[in-house]
Every structure is written in structure tokens, then in C-alpha cells.
Amino acid sequence: MTTASSSAASRPDPALFDYLLRLGDDSLILAQRLSEWCGHAPMIEVDLSMSNVALDLVGQAMLFLDYAGQVEGKGRDGDKLAFHRDALRFRNCLLVEQPNGDFGQTMARQYLFSTWQRLLFQGLVKSTDAQIAGIAAKALKEIEYHADWSAEWVVRLGDGTPESRERMINGFAWMWRFVDELFQVDEIDAAVAKAGIGPARDSLRSDFDAALKSTFEAATLPLTPLPAAVLGGRKGHHSEHLGHILAEMQHLPRSYPGAVW
Amino acid sequence: MYTTELQKQPSKPVAATEPQELIDAFEARVAADEFIEPKDWMPAAYRRTLVRQISQHAHSEIVGMLPEGNWIGRAPSLRRKAVLLAKVQDEGGHGLYLYAAAETLGTSREEMIEALHTGKAKYSTIFNYPTLTWADIGAIGWLVDGAAIMNQVPLQRTSYGPYARAMVRVCKEESFHQRQGYEIMMCMANGTPEQKEMAQDALDRWWWPSLMMFGPPDDESPNTAQSMRWRIKRDTNDELRQHFVDVTVPQAEFLGLKVPDPKLRFNEATGHYQFGEIDWAEFWNVVKGEGPVAKERMHDRVKAWDEGAWVRDAAAAHAAKQHSTRQAAE
Numbered sequence A: 001m002t003t004a005s006s007s008a009a010s011r012p013d014p015a016l017f018d019y020l021l022r023l024g025d026d027s028l029i030l031a032q033r034l035s036e037w038c039g040h041a042p043m044i045e046v047d048l049s050m051s052n053v054a055l056d057l058v059g060q061a062m063l064f065l066d067y068a069g070q071v072e073g074k075g076r077d078g079d080k081l082a083f084h085r086d087a088l089r090f091r092n093c094l095l096v097e098q099p100n101g102d103f104g105q106t107m108a109r110q111y112l113f114s115t116w117q118r119l120l121f122q123g124l125v126k127s128t129d130a131q132i133a134g135i136a137a138k139a140l141k142e143i144e145y146h147a148d149w150s151a152e153w154v155v156r157l158g159d160g161t162p163e164s165r166e167r168m169i170n171g172f173a174w175m176w177r178f179v180d181e182l183f184q185v186d187e188i189d190a191a192v193a194k195a196g197i198g199p200a201r202d203s204l205r206s207d208f209d210a211a212l213k214s215t216f217e218a219a220t221l222p223l224t225p226l227p228a229a230v231l232g233g234r235k236g237h238h239s240e241h242l243g244h245i246l247a248e249m250q251h252l253p254r255s256y257p258g259a260v261w
Numbered sequence B: 001m002y003t004t005e006l007q008k009q010p011s012k013p014v015a016a017t018e019p020q021e022l023i024d025a026f027e028a029r030v031a032a033d034e035f036i037e038p039k040d041w042m043p044a045a046y047r048r049t050l051v052r053q054i055s056q057h058a059h060s061e062i063v064g065m066l067p068e069g070n071w072i073g074r075a076p077s078l079r080r081k082a083v084l085l086a087k088v089q090d091e092g093g094h095g096l097y098l099y100a101a102a103e104t105l106g107t108s109r110e111e112m113i114e115a116l117h118t119g120k121a122k123y124s125t126i127f128n129y130p131t132l133t134w135a136d137i138g139a140i141g142w143l144v145d146g147a148a149i150m151n152q153v154p155l156q157r158t159s160y161g162p163y164a165r166a167m168v169r170v171c172k173e174e175s176f177h178q179r180q181g182y183e184i185m186m187c188m189a190n191g192t193p194e195q196k197e198m199a200q201d202a203l204d205r206w207w208w209p210s211l212m213m214f215g216p217p218d219d220e221s222p223n224t225a226q227s228m229r230w231r232i233k234r235d236t237n238d239e240l241r242q243h244f245v246d247v248t249v250p251q252a253e254f255l256g257l258k259v260p261d262p263k264l265r266f267n268e269a270t271g272h273y274q275f276g277e278i279d280w281a282e283f284w285n286v287v288k289g290e291g292p293v294a295k296e297r298m299h300d301r302v303k304a305w306d307e308g309a310w311v312r313d314a315a316a317a318h319a320a321k322q323h324s325t326r327q328a329a330e
């Protein structure tokens, strides 16, 4: 840990900073979406599970964004980065900002994200950056649960009733166009992979496809070819939804600059 | 309170058909502070009262998720967001144990929820007030969880075993909530002028509804005596309310906030604070479902339940298919 942070302080690394924002923002924005369900879920048990997942994701966001602030070396902490950046500076994937829709749509988003995140973090625990490896080791246990829990719901809803099957199919139909972005490699990912900080994203694809195949079989759901990819989140070009998410999330700290809460 | 009797009518006397020796043995066990367990014989009126009280408590926890859930998306720091999420999640957990405790008395969760949604069952009046600023999240933790603790600590020794055990778990978490709420108030009361204004405004709005949480005055609580004999209530409404005022007023002073009661003063002779008259007309209106956001609360609960029906049906259908596949395999 000390080596990672001291090297971060001595040598600001823009690729690492951007990479940490990607990790932190994915978790933060999905947590923000999931917490919209709080108090409104189909049953109390599900309400508790969803807030549990949201809570884990907020925890991940805090760690990654605080570390991003250290790496940047300009005195920004996780809160500063979460509440005082605008949409163009957010680096999350488009998938996590998609609307909750019905519970089927929410589970489709969760399943795709957590299945991918599990594979990513299995790589991150081996990061050459000790701080990232430490955060990932803690988070991976949580993510395993998120991935299994959401897969169980995909199976339950896919296999359940004709209505739930149709809703599950529709939920995935909303999300498919955002899947390719998860595996897209740009110069940041290439630099990070080269330094052994994170796995090459494209290397996760075959395991992801295999996981999908087995879950969809169990859920008796059809897997169809993906539509054309929509990209842009990693460069700050988001869907129309993110601005609204940030407007809500950032309203208080931005309305009262300098206040401590 | 979450558990306050909100029924104005005295409850019906014990049905004459119950054998006197069973009643006597039951009363003796309760008087000896023994726990009554689900399989034990109990008077029908005891069972009815408990189902009403525990389910009302459960409903309060669940409806209570809404006013605070309203601020998770706008929590002003990542730490505050995590703490609030965890808090609201705890409240859902409390609802869950309490429904489970009530189910041991032979009423299903679905029946209880149905009673809530049709307005037959009540929930704490406090949740029919809106959360307008972030300071309200502080005020709810400080005052509402604070009042809940005062009511619930004695219930850890209540006569019905499953309820008492649920209360032990719940109380531990409620005192966390109270401290976290007070910490938010502290931060705001010592913050910028705008934050201080929000903190005072929150106290102004939540003070009286918090006192109302303890329920009608003792002389208008016809069932208190019987509930106390049954050990499902251990102190009267007015005793608990006085205790709350005595504990809370110095906490407000420490924050530098003013309790919105011109009649409030410390009585050296009694060692208690005297306080002004509660607006009981407002209280009974809120009980009747005419609180400022009662419509929103019930709308949200009913909508969540109705829109979740297909999910619950699917889960049941899938479980049934799994079950029959397993049976076929055997």
C-alpha cells in the first residue's frame, strides 16, 4: 500500500487516474440507480438485497475515487470527485446509467454488469498496483454475491411465468446495445493492461459469453446476436440519463459550496 | 409510537368461552415475567392485540423507509449515502423480523400487508410528515429513532417471546440510528448559517410530531391497563413521553437549537421538564390518514406491492417447477 501511494504522489499518472475513475464511477452510478428502488421493491427481501448491493457499490466507489484523488495529486478526495464533476468528466459505462425500468430490466442490467465486474475484478486482485489489488480483493467477495444473486433472478424470471419471461426478455432488450462497451479497449486500457494494473478487457469476453450462455439456458431464455454497440461513456459522452442522475446526486454539495455535511 | 394503540375503543372483553383455569395459568405465567411462546395457549384477545401491535410496528418500519429513502439519492457525501442506505436497510430488516414474529401468531404477512393497504391496519403517525431538507434525515434519526428506542427497550422484556427477541435485535440498531442522526444535526448546527437554519427548521417541524409518537394521553388510552397487565406494554404513553422530553431537551440545547415550545421549562421541584399542550386534533387527523403526506406514503406502498405482484408470482412459479422437477427425479 505504501509503495503504491508514495509512487502515486511522486509521479501523477493520467492513465491510472482515468482508470480509477472508470472503476469508481461504474460503482457509484449503479449504486445511485439501485437506491432508487429503496422502499419500493416487489418484496422486502428483495428491497434488502438491492440496498445491500447498492451499499457495496458505494463502498467500492469511495475507495476507488479516494485513490483516484491521491493519484491525481491535486487535493481532490472521493467526495470532491463524486459531487463536483460534470457529466463530460464521468467515466462510467453507459450500462450502469440506464433506467431501472421494471424489476426485470433492473435485473438484466445488474446481471450483465456484475457478471462482467466479477471477471474484471478476478483480474484486478492480481494487479501490480497493491492498492487496487487490495480494494479488488475486498470487493470481489461482494461482487460474487451480486453476480450469483442477479443470475438467480434472471433464471427465476426467465423460467417463472409467461409474463415474467416476456419482461425479462424486454429488460435485456433494453440493455444489449451497452454490452460491447464493457469490453472495448482504448489507449487507457491498453496502458493499464501493459503495466499489469488491470486485465485486458477484451480477454474477459469469452468467459462472459460462457456465463451468459449457461444462465440463459437455465432461464430458458433465447440468446440472440447483439445489436450495434453504443459507446462513449469512457470518454464522457453519456446517455441523456446521466445528467439527471448527477443533478439529483450533486444538488446539495453544489448548492452549498464549502459546507461540511 | 410504532406500537402505540391507535384504537380509540376499549377492546372487547375476553370471550366467556375460554376455560378459566387456562386463563388463570396464562395470567400467572405472564405476571411471573415468563415468556409466552407460539405453541402455548393464550387468550384470543391477547393474540389479537399482539397481532395488531406487532403488525403495526412492522408496517411502521416499512412505511418509515419512504421518508428517508427520499434522501438517499441526494445524500451530500459518499459516507452519508452509505450510512443512510444502511439505515434504511436496517429498517426493512426490522419490518421483516416483526412480520415473522407476527406470523407465529397465525396471521400471514400477505394478510397483514393487505390490512395496511386497505387502511384497516395503522402505522406510526410520524411517517406521514414530509422530509424537506437533509436536516430532516438528522432529525428523524435523533428524534424518531430516539423515541422508538424509548418505547422499544422495555419491549425486550415483553411477554411474547418472539416479539421480545425481535426487539433485542432491533434496539441495538435503533441506537446506532439515533447517534448517526444526532451527528448529522451536530454537523449542521455547527455548520454554515444556511445549514443551521435547516437544522432549526427540522427541529421546529419534527418536535411536536415526535411527542405525538407516544400516542394519546393516558386518560384517553382505554387499553393501556390490560396491555400492561399482559406485559405487552411496560410504561404508559405519558411516562414515556415525559422521559423523552427530559432526555431530548438538553440534547437540543447542546446543539444550540431551540425547542419550539414557549411553555417548556424545567421544574426544579419535580426534576422534569414541563411542556405545552399537544395538538391532539392534529394527532387524530393523522391517525385517520389525513397526515400531510399520508396519501403519498400509501400510494407508494400499494404501487410497489401491486407492481411487484408479477415478480412474486414468477418466483413462486419457478419454485414450484423446481420442486416438481426434483420430485420427478426422486
Ligand SMILES: [Fe+2]
Pocket: B061, B090, B091, B094, B170, B174
Ligand atoms: Fe427500525
Ligand SMILES: [Fe+2]
Pocket: B002, B061, B094, B148, B152, B170, B174
Ligand atoms: Fe422500530
Ligand SMILES: [Fe+2]
Pocket: B091, B145, B173, B174, B177
Ligand atoms: Fe431506526
